[in-house]
Amino acid sequence: MNDITFYQRFEADILAGRKTITIRDKSESHFKPGDILRVGRFEDNQYFCTIKVLSVSPITLDKLTEQHAKQENMGLEELKKVIRGIYPSEEQFYIIEFILKFVGE
Secondary structure (H helix, E strand, O other), X not given: OOOEEEOXXXXXXXXXXXXXXXXXXXXXXXXXXXXXXXXXXOOOOOEEEEEEEEEEEEEEHHHOOXXXXXXXXXXXXXXXXXXXXXXXXXXXXXXXXXXEEEEOO
16 A cells, blocks of 8 residues: 555656655645655556655745755746646645655565
C-alpha cells in the first residue's frame, strides 16, 4: 500500500532528486516531518520509491515563488498552471518538502 502518489510524468524527476517538493490540498496536509512514505504512480499505484518528509507548510497560489518552481523542476507559470489543473477550485495548499530515501525495484 502506497502512502502518496505522483503522476507518472514526475517519477524520473523524483528519482533524480530534481523534484524535492509537492504541493497538495488539505486532504494530504496530515503528513509530518520525519514521516517515511511509500510512493506510487497515480496512474497504476505502482510503488517506485520511499521518501522522507522534511516539512509541511501552508501556502496560497499567489505566494508561490521561483524557488518553489525550481524545487518542482519547472517554471513558476507552469507550476501554477499544473496546480490549477489538478485543484481547479482550491485556494489553500500545503508544500510537502521531501528527500528520496530508497528507490524501489
